Amino acid sequence: MAVDPAQVAQVRTFNRFYTKVIGVLQSGLAGTPHSLTEARVLYELANTPTGDRGGEVDVAGLRRLLDLDAGYLSRILARLEAAGLVTREPSSDDARRRLVRLTEDGRSAFAALDAAQVAAVERLLAPVADTDGRRMLAAMGTIRRALGDSPGRPGLVLRPPEPGELGWVVARHGALYAEEYGWDARFEGMVAQIVADFAAADDQRRQAAWIAEVDGEPAGCVFCVAENETTAKLRLLLVEPSARGAGVGARLVEECLRFATRAGYRRITLWTNDVLTSARRIYERAGFRLDSEEPHHSFGRDLVGQNWSREL
Structure with missing residues (x-):
């Protein structure tokens, strides 16, 4: 697939910027x-769990891990060995x-190096x-995943x-x-009204809202509001596409159910549409049952x- 030359230039510009920021162009890190x-x-070497005392690595494995030319790695190890840092x-x-x-x-050399790098990053983030x-940290995770790395579970x-x-929820x-569904601005208006009613009520005993934050970025939400004295209503469940499949929606629904139980509600309801198949599966797994359905044009x-x- 052809790549836009402007995108190539943008990546190269970022690389030049970031290598300067983190100081890798200097003679010493x-x-x-x-x-x-x-x-x-x-x-x-310092972080490997192998070997009788730890800190022991097969040279061929080290070369594969770092994707280094065998001769280049040999010269690096020779310098470190001459300095008395490795055997x-x-x-x-x-x-x-x-x-x-x-x-x-x-x-000892690694401990000093590691402390210096931590201090440098702290100065960068301060x-x-x-x-x-x-x-910024969320974007770093996105870059790693997009380029085939696995930073771990978000x-x-x-x-x-x-x-x-609350504005983010509406937007x-x-x-x-x-x-995803071609719904017009009237849906956004309905969401805005639900959020406005939630904010106006300001009843922390009977209602609550949660933002799902994944790697520092908002990635989902859910609201629990009062339908009547004994019944709560789950509203505005949303999960960003980038966070789907990681259990975010299920966690949001579980939190909503826990709150409703603690708040003294005896029942909880929700309204959805049949096209929202992923959300319906989450509701079914959480114990919800379909009570009724009706066609409408909205x-x-x-x-x-x-x-x-x-x-x-």
Whole structure:
């Protein structure tokens, strides 16, 4: 597939910017005498769980791990060995295998290098506002996943909406439902009214809302409001496409059910449409049952509305 030359230029511009920011063009990384590659070799040796004492790696495995030319890695290890930071010796199990491990001086050198890098990153992050910092870290995770890395299961936090995020709820509902289902602005208007009623009520004992934050970015939401004295209503469940399949929706619904139970409700209901198949599966797994359904024309589409409920 052909790649837009402008995109190539944008990536190269970012690379030039970021390599300067983190100092990899300097002769030593983070003010130490070690190059970036040497620092990475020391890191892998210091953090490997293999070997009798730890810190022992097969040279061929190290080369594959770092994707380094064999001759280049050999020269790096020779420099580190001459400095007294590593040793190289044949494996006792297989003389054809060469093992490299950190010496005590090597461990001390890595500890100093690691502390210097932590301090450098702290200085980098210090002037970044909390919101910008979360966005930056989330973008780093996105880059890793997009390029085939696996940063691990996304960090999920459920929390109350922060100032400005009720507007995010309205905006994301409007944008996603227009994109995925072709619903018009009347749906966004309905969501805005639900959110406005929630904010006006300001009843923390009987209602609550949660934002699902994944790797520092809002990725979903759900609201629990009062239908009457004994019945709660689940509203505005949403999960961003990038967070789907990771259990975010199920966690939001579970939190809503826990709150409704603690608040003293005996039953909870919800209204949805039959086209929202993923949401319906979440509701079914959470114990909701379909009570009734009825065709209607709303948001510029012919739909089938559904009423679901369960006991608490």
